[in-house]
Amino acid sequence: MTTSPAKAVERQLPSEEARELLGLTRDLVQRELLPRAAEDEAAGRFPREVFRTLGDAGLLSLPYEERHGGGDQPYEVYLQVLEELASGWLAVGLGVSVHTLSCHALATFGTDEQRGRWLPGMLSGEQLGAYCLSEPQSGSDAAALRTRADLDGDEYVVNGTKAWITHGGRADFYSALVRTGEEGARGISCLLVPGTQTGLSAAPPEQKMGMKSSPTAQLHFDGARVSRDRLIGTEGQGFQIALAALDSGRLGIAACAIGVAQAALDLAVDYARTRRQFGRPIADFQGLSFMLADMATQIEAGRSLYLSAARRRDAGLAFSKEAAMAKLFCTDAAMRVATDAVQVLGGYGYTQDFPAERFMREAKVLQIVEGTNQIQRLVIGRHLTKS
Missing domain, CATH: 1.20.140.10 (Butyryl-CoA Dehydrogenase, subunit A, domain 3)
Structure with a gap:
């Protein structure tokens, strides 16, 4: 059984553009999410094409700058869009949140050259991102992560395992936190890793009690050679x-x-x-x-x-x-x-x-x-x- 149409929540929005954006979101929830959410959840089907539809509508880029393909919307508006999406299908709302999170490192700490090179594609809707921080032995204690990236010429050689990665194995890019230096928080750096990276593989998705249409998997780095120009920020700035x-x-x-x-x-x-x-x-x-x-x-x-x-x-x-x-x-x-x-x-x-x-x-x-x-x-x- 599908959920009955959600009741429109009365909202105080900062602009007419924001009101139109919420109206568009509600329409997409009714047409694209509610009719299929229950069935796809039961079958464990990942709705990749839904994220393309949301990208085409500009909903994957809302809080980022317009010059890079973003929507230039305040977080106050972006979060209300997320709420509307999650009310129709949590796997989609959470997926948009994870994608936005995965773009944050590049958008906030990347160089102008890096942002101009990669951010438009990440915000266009054609690419879907994932955020790689947790590991099998380090969840809440993020500073204890062990995945290493050792510099070899112009490439980082990455070895280790990331865990609990939303969109793991299905993402087009990963914002990955890796150890490039000493133990503790000061030895952590951030790499922007392509989803097609040689030496990167995903384990079978976890069998979860809920959110079955959203793949969650471990990622294995086995000698993956990531170009040095994909370092976001400086070495040691990852934490x-x-x-x-x-x-x-x-x-x-x-x-x-x-x-x-x-x-x-x-x-x-x-x-x-x-x-x-x-x-x-x-x-x-x-x-x-x-x-x-x-x-x-x-x-x-x-x-x-x-x-x-x-x-x-x-x-x-x-x-x-x-x-x-x-x-x-x-x-x-x-x-x-x-x-x-x-x-x-x-x-x-x-x-x-x-x-x-x-x-x-x-x-x-x-x-x-x-x-x-x-x-x-x-x-x-x-x-x-x-x-």
Whole structure:
């Protein structure tokens, strides 16, 4: 069963262009995402052509500069587009967030020559990116990564394994964090690796409880020789690049989480209006209406939180703490709302005839990716207590 059409959320947008952009996104969700999301998720089919459609519509390049093919949109607008996409199909919304994250290193730390050479193709929609930070033994402890890149003439020889890579084996390029120097954060650098790189291979995709249409796989570097001109920033700057990207990426996850939560709420409200027990709709029972009210309140609070952090980013203010707060709150809220949606639907919520169980499985991963919520609490606590 496909999700019923999402209800249009009332939004305060900064321009008429932004309003048109949200309208275009909603139209694409209705035409391209909702009719196929459930079936493709069940079959584990990766919707590569959907990303080309979004690229043609300009939705893969929104927060980047127009001179490189970007949309020149503030993060406040970009994140609301992500929310709309995720409300229709999380694999697509999260995929756009990951692609945007994978472009961040080049767009922010690359030279003018590098940006002019590679960024237009990355933002056009013809290419899809992936972000390579985690490894089998280093997830939250990113500074412990072991994948090495040793300079040999004009090439880096890369050896090691990356893990939990969204679009792994399907991406056209990878922003890969590698070790070029000493142990710890100061020995990490960033390479822009082509998806067709000799010596690069992908393991079979992970078998996940949700997000089955989004491939997640390990990547193996076996003597891959990456041209030195694909070093982004300077040697040893990779950890700084990674942290800067993750602050922005966490806002993307927060927006996706609210999209999933909104879809779950819409489903629960529609069901509660039409399901009758004891001669009346179950929405009339106070216990259930209170549950719906709490779900809606958590969504509005989460949306306000991620938008507030986005406006700080757009204003050039520090937003690392606020990004961690948004990621923490929004993903925890999505898990609660999706679980409550299953409860509202009762036995039907536990079946695959309705998407409530899929929302619940999808919401779980958002509490884990791009820094677990325990790590977010650690980040927030450090900001509060540092002198």
